């Protein structure tokens with residue numbers, strides 16, 4: 618099977634299995650999504666969603682957040698991982714948007730990564746979700762699942778994974794593909810113990826055919 622054929626199969630499978638894939642973070646506008654994605658680093662979306670309502674109530678926009686006190690923000694997000702760094706990043710991000718970008722969150726990856734707490738992954742999420750730009754955010758799930766299925770080959774970094782995925786996935790599906798892989802990694806292709814018996818990709822998955830299936834045959838003395 619060629620890599621192109623593997624991508625075709627994966628797209629066909631997810632189109633049927635997950636037609637409505639989208640982010641599990643709750644947000645109502647660009648500001649809220651940016652804050653939620655910054656908070657979600659090494660933290661579950663569920664935890665972020667429990668935290669953001671109170672934060673958005675106190676700081677409903679960038680202007681208000683840019684004038685926030687560190688201790689007040691810390692208090693509202695202390696149940697999230699790395700609350701100290703994230704409090705500084707949120708306030709710093711809001712201040713930079715107000716001072717450098719005239720109060721409007723920029724919509725290019727190059728500009729977004731200048732903001733405190735915003736790396737390439739976050740910038741790709743914002744530009745793809747808000748502006749439908751064909752940018753692929755690679756988190757731990759996307760990195761692992763792509764490699765297991767065989768969508769990426771010898772990709773040693775998130776950037777290498779991003780470049781390989783973007784070169785094969787049709788432009789209009791990049792945004793959705795990102796969510797397919799995240800949700801698949803979160804609920805089925807788990808890091809320690811992938812639920813292969815519940816997965817519809819066993820026929821084409823490199824990891825399954827090389828590791829899981831081979832181990833099963835070995836234990837049966839085949």
Ligand code: SF4
Nearest residue numbers: 806811813816822825
């Ligand atoms: S077959 Fe198993 S390893 Fe392959 S994608 Fe599915 S769950 Fe992951």
